Amino acid sequence: MATRELSGPPSILPLYAKAALPMIPGASLLPFVPGSGKDVPELELVMPEVTFDAKSLAAYNRVCGFTLRDAVPSTYIHVLAFPLHMALMGEPNFPFGAVGLVHVNNTITQHRPVSMSETLSIKVTASKLRPHAKGKQFDMVAQAKAGRTIVWEGVSTYLRLGKGDPSLKVQHEKVEDPPVSATWRLEGGLGRRYAGASGDRNPIHLYDLTAKPLGFNKAIIHGMWTKARCLAALESVLPDAYKVDVQFRKPIPLPSKVTFGEEISKDGIRFAVRNARKGTPHLDGTVVQVAAKKR
Amino acid sequence: MTPTVRRVAVVGGNRIPFARSNGPYAHASNSDMLAAALDGLIERYNLQGETLGEVVAGAVLKHPRDRDLTREVVLGSKLAPETPAYDVQQACGTGLETTIAVANKIALGQIDAGIAGGVDTTSDAPLALNDDLREVLLDANRIPDTAGRLKLLTRLRPGMIKPAIPANQEPRTGLSMGEHCAIMASEWGITREAQDELTIRSHNALAAAYDKGFQDDLLTPYLGLERDQNLRPGSTPEKLAKLKPVFGGPEGTMTAANSTPLSDGASVVLLASEEWAKARNLPILAYITEAQTAAIDHVHKREGLLMAPAYAMPTMLDRAGITLQDFDVYEIHEAFAAQVLCTLAAWEDPVFCKERLGRSAPLGSIDTEKLNINGGSLAAGHPFAATGGRIVAGLAKELSERGSGRGVISICAAAGQGVVAILESAGGAK
Incomplete structure (x- = not known):
């Protein structure tokens, strides 16, 4: 597999322009525009020296509801890896543009708490395309190391809507929702605030007007904000090392009032986000403890 | 019913390194910093899931949104959520006053263990609507x-x-704390040289404490800071002499070096009954044996704003049946070098001791070699409510290392108040 090293995070805005270009019919024929490949390219992107900046971390923690501790939230490392996701999806031989992809699942494994004074190396690769009920899906696989130790892993599954395999339709088990412990009011500008803190400026999150051309009536909040907000709500009960898996279901339009439900047992934590009025499922998640790595 | 009074143990403390205003903690809130200090304490003394009798802390500069600041921090921590908490605010006396509040409940058997602390940010300050x-x-x-x-x-x-900005100003006199202290310095004839000398000693002593590892189990790094940011070892009288006065006009003796800078930070102390500590195999560094708070009238009686500890001390000494000389370690909070020197001068002065304290003889002088031996606020910085916890934990550790002896803490606070307390080594007073 080819590996390319980046000295710093690629700039996100041009990547979004690139990501959107394949939506113009015929544009993918151009050499610099994604969309020419048949499958996800075999390429590894690496940022070898990733450091934390207190101001950016504080802004992220504030919008997600985390206390600014010395240990960084596990979802923040995803934010640092995200530009690599975008860069990889911006490769000319990537089979389609990133804009229009649906983030359906995200799994993060924190092997030990990561201090904000550590330096990490982050690498991102993508899995092969595989069928999905509503199109095709693939994983962006990210890994963060401190020295030689893998301290964090993230897997984001994206769906490209299209001709799918209906036999793969997931039957959601009829389990009872975890009991509600909190109600959150998501204000209209939340997508813009999170975009500022995370760098993810996908237009579907910013304004109703910028979300409409992409098929959404209203701006929707980032799935990774919702996941982060859930982890912030669980901060006092999270183990030092854990795997947190979430499934993104229906998008949350802004503004919204949603409920957060949680159920803590010896096997782990089950949590869910629902629309406060209609009960629309937005997110289902679990946390399980994993063996902690030493520092 | 007369309750039995129990001995109160200082098990240990933790703080984050103190930062200068708008420095590394510029974007951290009071809750963030208090949580960070508390996390480290919980980790060090294995308090995960523990239901404590009480956590008491506070901040001087507090946002109105921080209702039940301490309780909310407890809820976000690994302590059992059934641990009650409340906030206290008594200017720079906060940290020591919370220690006394928790200690008294332990002494009376109302609780078995608790955490006292304080936090302050001058960076993330509460701006109010005009x-x-x-x-x-x-x-x-x-x-x-x-x-x-x-x-x-x-x-x-x-x-x-234009928002309303919190001012470091006495509401009834319109003077800042520094300006008040400059009046005291001039009344007591405290020289610039003496203040600068105390400042240099403070920095060198704190630097030495770090170098010998004394601070290792007293703090946890936070946001990239591992030592107090204000610490500047190796300064010389010549360098300090070049600084212009910042309080007391052009003839003033107080500078940016011999006054504490605006700072950000947090500290916490774990207190417990002996039984509680022993049952968990936790150390007993020292016992809190006495405490006293006093206030003076700086408005109508023209007392020095920061002189209240001078009044609190003799009351406490009389009750303990000891003299000012019966201590092995003195921890006098260095809000300003001049405040420390005015206080020492007042205790030595027969007129002050007779007329103000109503005593036939002065309290006398102390051996300054025993003063702030691991550095003071001039070097560490002074996040108002966090100073008390820093001093209690540091003194308890010093007494524990000595194996015997007695130490005293004196902290001046705004609004004409002062808090003093006595700690005794677990090995007993000498």
């Missing part, structure tokens, strides 16, 4: 009809955009 604007908005809320509300708009002025 008071004139606030009144217009509140009036608008009281008026039922839209026409009346619209009429109120005519009262809006561009100047109302």
Whole structure:
């Protein structure tokens, strides 16, 4: 597999322009525009020296509801890896543009708490395309190391809507929702605030007007904000090392009032986000403890 | 029913390194910093899931949104959520006053263990709405009809955009703490040289404490800071002499070096009954045996604003049946070098001791070799409410390392208040 090293995070805005270009019919024929490949390219992107900046971390923690501790939230490392996701999806031989992809699942494994004074190396690769009920899906696989130790892993599954395999339709088990412990009011500008803190400026999150051309009536909040907000709500009960898996279901339009439900047992934590009025499922998640790595 | 009084143990403490205002902690809130200090304490003494009797902390500069600041921090921590908590605010006395509050409940058997602490940020300061604007908005809320509300708009002025900024100022005198201290320094004839010398000693002593690892189990790094940011070892009298006075006019003796800078930080102390500590195999560094708070009238009786500890001390000494000389370690909070020197001068002065303290003889002088031996606020910085916890934990550790002896803490606070306390080594007073 080819590996390319980046000295710093690629700039996100041009990547979004690139990501959107394949939506113009015929544009993918151009050499610099994604969309020419048949499958996800075999390429590894690496940022070898990733450091934390207190101001950016504080802004992220504030919008997600985390206390600014010395240990960084596990979802923040995803934010640092995200530009690599975008860069990889911006490769000319990537089979389609990133804009229009649906983030359906995200799994993060924190092997030990990561201090904000550590330096990490982050690498991102993508899995092969595989069928999905509503199109095709693939994983962006990210890994963060401190020295030689893998301290964090993230897997984001994206769906490209299209001709799918209906036999793969997931039957959601009829389990009872975890009991509600909190109600959150998501204000209209939340997508813009999170975009500022995370760098993810996908237009579907910013304004109703910028979300409409992409098929959404209203701006929707980032799935990774919702996941982060859930982890912030669980901060006092999270183990030092854990795997947190979430499934993104229906998008949350802004503004919204949603409920957060949680159920803590010896096997782990089950949590869910629902629309406060209609009960629309937005997110289902679990946390399980994993063996902690030493520092 | 007369309750039995139990001995109160200091098990240990933790703080984050103190930062200068708008430095590394510029974007950290009081809750963030208090949580960070508490996390480290919980980790060090294995308090995960523990239901404590009480956590008491506070901040001097506090946002109105931080209702139950301490309780909310406890809820976000690994302590059992069934641990009650409340906030205290007594200017720079906060940290020691919370220690006394928790200790007293332990002594009376009302609780077995608790955490005391304090936090302050001068960076993430609470800005309030301009008071004139606030009144217009509140009036608008009281008026039922839209026409009346619209009429109120005519009262809006561009100047109302300016927020109300918390000022380091005494409400009844209009003077800052530094200006008040400059008056004290001049009344007591405290020289610039003496203040600068105390400052250099403070920095060198704190640097030595770090170098020998004394601070290792007293703090946890936070946001990239591992030592107090204000610490500047190796300064010389010549360098300090070059600084211009910042309080007391051009003839003033107080500079940016011999006054504490605005700082950000947090500290916590774990206190317990002996039984509780022993049952968990936790150390007992020292016992808190006495405490006293006093206040003076700096408004009408022209007392020095920061002289209240001078009054609190003899009351406490009399009750303990000891003298000012019966201590092995003295921890006098260095809000300003001049404050420490004024306090020492007052205890030595027969006139002050007779006329103000009503004593036939002065309290006398102390051996300054025993003063702030691991550095003081001039070197560490002084996040108002966090100073008490820093001093209690540091003194308890010093007494524990000595194996015997007795130490005293003296902290001056705004609004003319002062808090003092005695700690005794677990090995007993000498």
